[in-house]
Amino acid sequence: xxxxxxxxxxxxxxxxxxxxxxxxxxxxxxxxxxxxxxxxxxxxxxxxxxxxxxxxxxxxxxxxxxxxxxxxxxxxxxxxxxxxxxxxxxxxxxxxxxxxxxxxxxxxxxxxxxxxxxxxxxxxxxxxxxxxxxxxxxxxxxxxxxxxxxxxxxxxxxxxxxxxxxxxxxxxxxxxxxxxxxxxxxxxxxxxxxxxxxxxxxxxxxxxxxxxxxxxxxxxxxxxxxxxxxxxxxxxxxxxxxxxxxxxxxxxxxxxxxxxxxxxxxxxxxxxxxxxxxxxxxxxx
Amino acid sequence: xxxxxxxxxxxxxxxxxxxxxxxxxxxxxxxxxxxxxxxxxxxxxxxxxxxxxxxxxxxxxxxxxxxxxxxxxxxxxxxxxxxxxxxxxxxxxxxxxxxxxxxxxxxxxxxxxxxxxxxxxxxxxxxxxxxxxxxxxxxxxxxxxxxxxxxxxxxxxxxxxxxxxxxxxxxxxxxxxxxxxxxxxxxxxxxxxxxxxxxxxxxxxxxxxxxxxxxxxxxxxxxxxxxxxxxxxxxxxxxxxxxxxxxxxxxxxxxxxxxxxxxxxxxxxxxxxxxxxxxxxxxxxxxxxxxxxxxxxxxxxxxxxxxxxxxxxxxxxxxxxxxxxxxxxxxxxxxxxxxxxxxxxxxxxxxxxxxxxxxxxxxxxxxxxxxxxxxxxxxxxxxxxxxxxxxxxxxxxxxxxxxxxxxxxxxxxxxxxxxxx
Numbered sequence: 168x169x170x171x172x173x174x175x176x177x178x179x180x181x182x183x184x185x186x187x188x189x190x191x192x193x194x195x196x197x198x199x200x201x202x203x204x205x206x207x208x209x210x211x212x213x214x215x216x217x218x219x220x221x222x223x224x225x226x227x228x229x230x231x232x233x234x235x236x237x238x239x240x241x242x243x244x245x246x247x248x249x250x251x252x253x254x255x256x257x258x259x260x261x262x263x264x265x266x267x268x269x270x271x272x273x274x275x276x277x278x279x280x281x282x283x284x285x286x287x288x289x290x291x292x293x294x295x296x297x298x299x300x301x302x303x304x305x306x307x308x309x310x311x312x313x314x315x316x317x318x319x320x321x322x323x324x325x326x327x328x329x330x331x332x333x334x335x336x337x338x339x340x341x342x343x344x345x346x347x348x349x350x351x352x353x354x355x356x357x358x359x360x361x362x363x364x365x366x367x368x369x370x371x372x373x374x375x376x377x378x379x380x381x382x383x384x385x386x387x388x389x390x391x392x393x394x395x396x397x398x399x400x401x402x403x404x405x406x407x408x409x410x411x412x413x414x415x416x417x418x419x420x421x422x423x424x425x426x427x428x429x430x431x432x433x434x435x436x437x438x439x440x441x442x443x444x445x446x447x448x449x450x451x452x
Numbered sequence: 453x454x455x456x457x458x459x460x461x462x463x464x465x466x467x468x469x470x471x472x473x474x475x476x477x478x479x480x481x482x483x484x485x486x487x488x489x490x491x492x493x494x495x496x497x498x499x500x501x502x503x504x505x506x507x508x509x510x511x512x513x514x515x516x517x518x519x520x521x522x523x524x525x526x527x528x529x530x531x532x533x534x535x536x537x538x539x540x541x542x543x544x545x546x547x548x549x550x551x552x553x554x555x556x557x558x559x560x561x562x563x564x565x566x567x568x569x570x571x572x573x574x575x576x577x578x579x580x581x582x583x584x585x586x587x588x589x590x591x592x593x594x595x596x597x598x599x600x601x602x603x604x605x606x607x608x609x610x611x612x613x614x615x616x617x618x619x620x621x622x623x624x625x626x627x628x629x630x631x632x633x634x635x636x637x638x639x640x641x642x643x644x645x646x647x648x649x650x651x652x653x654x655x656x657x658x659x660x661x662x663x664x665x666x667x668x669x670x671x672x673x674x675x676x677x678x679x680x681x682x683x684x685x686x687x688x689x690x691x692x693x694x695x696x697x698x699x700x701x702x703x704x705x706x707x708x709x710x711x712x713x714x715x716x717x718x719x720x721x722x723x724x725x726x727x728x729x730x731x732x733x734x735x736x737x738x739x740x741x742x743x744x745x746x747x748x749x750x751x752x753x754x755x756x757x758x759x760x761x762x763x764x765x766x767x768x769x770x771x772x773x774x775x776x777x778x779x780x781x782x783x784x785x786x787x788x789x790x791x792x793x794x795x796x797x798x799x800x801x802x803x804x805x806x807x808x809x810x811x812x813x814x815x816x817x818x819x820x821x822x823x824x825x826x827x828x829x830x831x832x833x834x835x836x837x838x839x840x841x842x843x844x845x846x847x848x849x850x851x852x853x854x855x856x857x858x859x860x861x862x863x864x865x866x867x868x869x870x871x872x873x
Contacts, residue, residue, distance in 0.1 A: 173760075177706055180764055193519035193542060194511075197604055197623045198654045198673055198713075199769050205709045206763065213706070 174214040181207040457860035459847055463527040463535065466851040469497055469858055470537055471865055472522025476506035478539055478592070480550060481867075497867050501550055503592040506541040518543050524609050526618070528631075536595070538618060542605040545620055547596035547631065555583040601627050601637045608658045614665040621658035621670060628682075640688045641670060641680065656771075657717045664723065667692075671728055675699075675712035679739065695737055697744045707759040707768060715771035720780040721852075727783055729774040732756060734785050736797070749795045749802065752787045754825045754836045767841050778853045786845025789834065790861045791821055807845060807859045807866040818868065 184203045188195050455473035462469050469481040482500035509518040519542055528536040534551040559581040563569050604622035611618045619640070620627050626641035641658075645651055653674040661667035666682045678691035699708065711731035719726045725746075728735050732753060735745035751772075755762060762768040767788070774785040786792045787804070795802045804821045824833040847860040855870030 174706075177760070177763070184766075192517055193521075193605070194514070194516040198607075198656065201651065201654055201673060202710045202713060202769065206706055209706045209709070 171214055174210040177210040178207055178214065181210065456863050457847060457865060458521050458523065459525050460849040460858050460860045460865070461525045461527060461537075462849050462851055462858070463537075464529050464852060466853055466856065468500065468527070468535060469849070469867070470525045470527065471858075471860065472505065472525050472539055473863070474519075474521040476504055476508070476520030476522060476541065478503055478505045478522065478525065478537075478548070480590075481865075501590040501592055503548070505539045505546060505548065506544065509543070523606060526609050526611050528611055529615055531615075538609050538611065540606050540609050540620065543599070543602055545598040545606070545609060545629075546594050547598070548592050549595045550590060550592045553589045553591060554586060556586040557581040558584045596631065596634050598629055598634050598637070601629075604654075607656060608670075610658060610660040610668070612660045612665050613663055617665075619658060619660060619668060621655050623654040626655065626658050626668075626670060626688075638686075640682060640686075642687065642689060656714050659717055659719055659726075662719050662721060662723045669717055669719070669726060671714035671717040673713040674709070675714055675730060677714065677717060677726070677728060677737070693739070693742050695742045695745075697735070703756070705759060707763055710763070710768050711759065716773040718774060718776060720776050721778060722780055725780065727774055727776065729772050729785055731768060731770075731772075734774050734783060734795070736783070747797065749783070749793075751785055751793055752791075752823070754823055755788075758836065762841070765841065767844070770844055770846060772845075773847050775848055775850045777850045777855070782850075784848050784850060784857060786848055786859070788841050788844050789839040790843040790845060791823075792845045792848055792859055805868075807861045807864075807868075808843075809864075 181203050185200060185207075188200055188203075455475040455477065457471050457473050459472040460469070461471075467483050469483075471479050471481075473479070478501075479499060480501040481497035483495040483497050486495050505522060506520040508520045510516070511518055521541055522539050523542065524538075524540050526538045528538070528547075530536075534549050537548050537550070539546055539548060558565065559579050561570075561575060561578060561581075562572070598620070602620065602622040602625065604624050606620055606622050608621040609618060616632075617628055617630050620629065620637075621641075624642065624644040625639055627637040628640050629637045641655070643653070643655065653672045653676075656671050656673055658668060658670035661669070667679065668682070669677055669679045671677045675696065677695040679693035679695070680688035681692045682688060684690070684692060699712070714728045714730050716729040717726060724739060726737050726739060728737065728745075729751075732755060733751055734749045736747040736749075737745045759768060772786050774783060776783055781798055782794055782796050784792060784794045790807045791804050792807060793802060793804050804823070805818045806821050822830075822833045823839070824830065824835045829835050843862065845859055845861055849858045851857065857868050859866045859868065
């Protein structure tokens with residue numbers, strides 16, 4: 168358990184560093200941010216590995232499998248979660264077919280889909296997910312991938328170990344819902360990624376692709392967060408460093424002056440639930 | 453107000469020592485000639501020239517400020533009375549000529565000694581100007597400016613053994629320049645992926661081989677070194693040799709990748725070995741053996757358990773340099789708390805010394821230091837927790853022929869000499 172807390176802390180610190188690198192003199196340092204993103208990835212893998220019993224991971228292999236699963240999941244019928252307490256209008260509107268994990272362990276397909284959506288870059292393999300979807304707790308443990316919205320209290324709550332009993336008791340279903348709502352944007356980005364993989368990418372194509380995924384999150388967050396600059400931060404992270412550069416030129420003062428460590432922390436917690444922050448972190452270069 | 457020193461480099465003879473700082477200034481020290489009057493005073497280094505090499509710039513296209521900090525200085529071999537060096541910041545490399553002027557022409561016809569023009573109608577005689585001695589003046593003038601060739605931050609420059617070309621390396625590319633030509637450079641390494649999302653490593657340092665002008669090496673953030681031969685292809689994306697030590701799986705942590713990133717690579721003077729510095733160790737490689745280094749020296753292994761804190765305070769990203777002595781028998785590198793370490797490759801002995809005002813008066817002998825790694829702390833030892841991580845020695849240099857070393861401790865430069873003759 169301690170390592171989960173540690174991993175969470177390291178992820179927060181890493182995101183803080185990426186955030187601070189925007190305002191450093193001399194421009195964004197590619198080397199340092201690459202290293203930070205690697206740490207972020209390692210921490211995230213450890214954080215998620217708890218659910219999947221430390222299966223050794225091959226992320227590319229996993230991703231390929233999950234993309235296939237993603238595509239097949241798009242057509243599945245969905246059952247709404249019984250205890251959904253989040254503003255479903257914001258989360259789920261993005262994609263009509265939001266799979267939701269119910270308490271009922273029967274619906275293994277959707278839970279598996281949720282798992283997979285959360286683990287684009289993480290430990291679980293599809294195989295593992297199928298095996299464990301029937302077990303009590305692992306399927307509902309998707310709080311990590313929940314889309315940005317809810318409040319920080321749920322962010323913190325997700326840091327705690329989630330078991331099936333917890334899931335029924337507290338806000339976890341809500342976070343589960345978030346995770347589900349996150350899936351469609353992820354699927355979108357995944358399929359985009361597949362399509363664009365063959366293209367000789369300029370800096371433009373990655374920018375556009377990631378902006379698609381972030382637009383969902385930014386809209387959701389704009390409704391939830393009071394400070395406009397924090398939502399700007401989320402948008403920035405969603406669109407990775409390309410967003411950093413464009414944002415920097417347009418409103419550097421506003422963000423550096425208004426954003427304090429508090430909003431940075433909020434941003435970090437939000438980002439922890441976002442699926443692929445760092446993989447596109449270097450895109451702007 | 454002295455600024456933080458960012459690079460230190462002796463010239464080929466060791467007579468001159470150049471330092472660059474964060475403010476874009478270069479300060480050159482010259483060794484005093486040993487005089488018979490003061491036989492005990494082996495040549496001391498005094499300030500010879502100071503000039504502003506780089507100024508802060510602003511890239512309007514990207515809305516980014518370009519730091520004036522001098523990342524590297526490299527001397528050219530001396531060919532005449534003047535001295536030449538290359539200095540670089542993140543984006544621009546400059547060739548500076550440092551020359552002495554100790555004579556001045558006097559007796560001009562058209563202007564008087566103040567420089568004012570003389571009335572031509574008042575000139576009645578013609579005279580030949582004569583050279584008169586004057587106080588020594590050291591002038592630095594920029595002779596070449598090599599700009600606009602690097603998209604990313606320049607981390608290395610290295611003068612080739614042909615004395616005509618040099619290479620410059622940024623995070624993703626290495627360019628080859630001719631010292632006479634500033635409007636174009638030749639790209640010889642490009643590791644930028646077509647899709648930046650696939651970026652997994654960057655170039656961290658590069659150096660030309662000291663004798664073979666077709667060979668150079670570059671190190672990466674993944675702890676690997678590639679040796680390239682420019683005769684093999686125009687674009688040296690495919691290496692001739694690939695040096696990597698397999699990772700020890702038992703020491704894996706969140707920060708394994710960061711601490712394996714190589715911060716400096718230096719060929720030995722002989723050209724047979726090269727040395728790499730990563731966060732915790734220095735490794736000596738035989739160029740003929742690619743699968744592992746021939747020697748590994750632990751610089752501050754006691755920091756391995758503190759990596760998380762060092763990550764938080766950014767110290768884990770510190771880029772330490774390393775250097776060989778003139779005979780390649782010893783190597784030196786810096787650490788924290790103003791400590792620096794020297795390793796004797798033959799005897800396998802190592803020593804830790806401190807560069808600080810309190811602990812070293814002029815002519816005093818440096819006392820070896822020791823870090824207590826656990827258990828009972830002996831007298832004079834320092835515990836790991838009381839190390840000052842703000843006092844870091846990143847840049848050191850060793851005289852090419854003698855046992856004289858230069859150590860940069862934040863904004864102070866220390867020069868130590870071997871007492872024994």
